Amino acid sequence: NAGVMQNPRHLVRRRGQEARLRCSPMKGHSHVYWYRQLPEEGLKFMVYLQKENIIDESGMPKERFSAEFPKEGPSILRIQQVVRGDSAAYFCASSPVNLVSTSGVNTGELFFGEGSRLTVL
Amino acid sequence: QKEVEQDPGPLSVPEGAIVSLNCTYSNSAFQYFMWYRQYSRKGPELLMYTYSSGNKEDGRFTAQVDKSSKYISLFIRDSQPSDSATYLCAMSARQAGTALIFGKGTTLSVSS
Numbered sequence: 595n596a597g598v599m600q601n602p603r604h605l606v607r608r609r610g611q612e613a614r615l616r617c618s619p620m621k622g623h624s625h626v627y628w629y630r631q632l633p634e635e636g637l638k639f640m641v642y643l644q645k646e647n648i649i650d651e652s653g654m655p656k657e658r659f660s661a662e663f664p665k666e667g668p669s670i671l672r673i674q675q676v677v678r679g680d681s682a683a684y685f686c687a688s689s690p691v692n693l694v695s696t697s698g699v700n701t702g703e704l705f706f707g708e709g710s711r712l713t714v715l
Numbered sequence: 716q717k718e719v720e721q722d723p724g725p726l727s728v729p730e731g732a733i734v735s736l737n738c739t740y741s742n743s744a745f746q747y748f749m750w751y752r753q754y755s756r757k758g759p760e761l762l763m764y765t766y767s768s769g770n771k772e773d774g775r776f777t778a779q780v781d782k783s784s785k786y787i788s789l790f791i792r793d794s795q796p797s798d799s800a801t802y803l804c805a806m807s808a809r810q811a812g813t814a815l816i817f818g819k820g821t822t823l824s825v826s827s
Contacts, residue, residue, distance in 0.1 A: 598758070627814065634723070636803060636819035637759070650814060685758055703749075704815060706758035 596621065598707035599668075600686050606713045613673040613680070615710045619688030626669040627704060628661060631683040643669060676714045683709045718742050721804055721818030730827045734791040738804035738818045741785065745806040745816075748780050750789045753801045753820065762802075763789065794825045 599618040607613050619626050628640040639653040643663035663669040687704035721738045751759035763778040765771045771778045777790040801820040
């Protein structure tokens, strides 16, 4: 069972260009979360999506950032007109609708991908 | 005050030592507490999950939650070099379908 797949793993962009990061959740998972990790900072929540719906985008910058999770295909985090401050690792995580562990407890566990590292020159 | 505070370390210990990692938080609505481990250049992976107050043990790892003090801990017994990683605490107010709030992470190095 493949895990959460993110691509590209590394992306270099010049200021003003666009960055597109893709995330394919684990099989059977319909919830996707995007987090950003800046150097020396923790993981910061950006957006939570289900298929064709943005559920919570309270962590998304108001401008230049957008996310989607279409009915078919991966979730995409799009950053327009990138600036140097956008350089970070962007992690995608997924969870199923109802996750019950072997102990019968819903753990609400998030399964993370290996991240996409964006460098803005 | 930040919602979740975690000492970033780094923390260096010899193999076999007992390690204590801690987080404090300010939001009394948090009920679900997790510890994630992140190896360098990798994504975080869930280590421990605890609901409300109490202890949970899994092998060499013990998670403790003290909601009255808004304080959570992760203990690692008989630490191994393979435990060298960044440990992130995370918490949420709801069981699922909600954003986790993470601490900054504590970097641990275990020397052989």
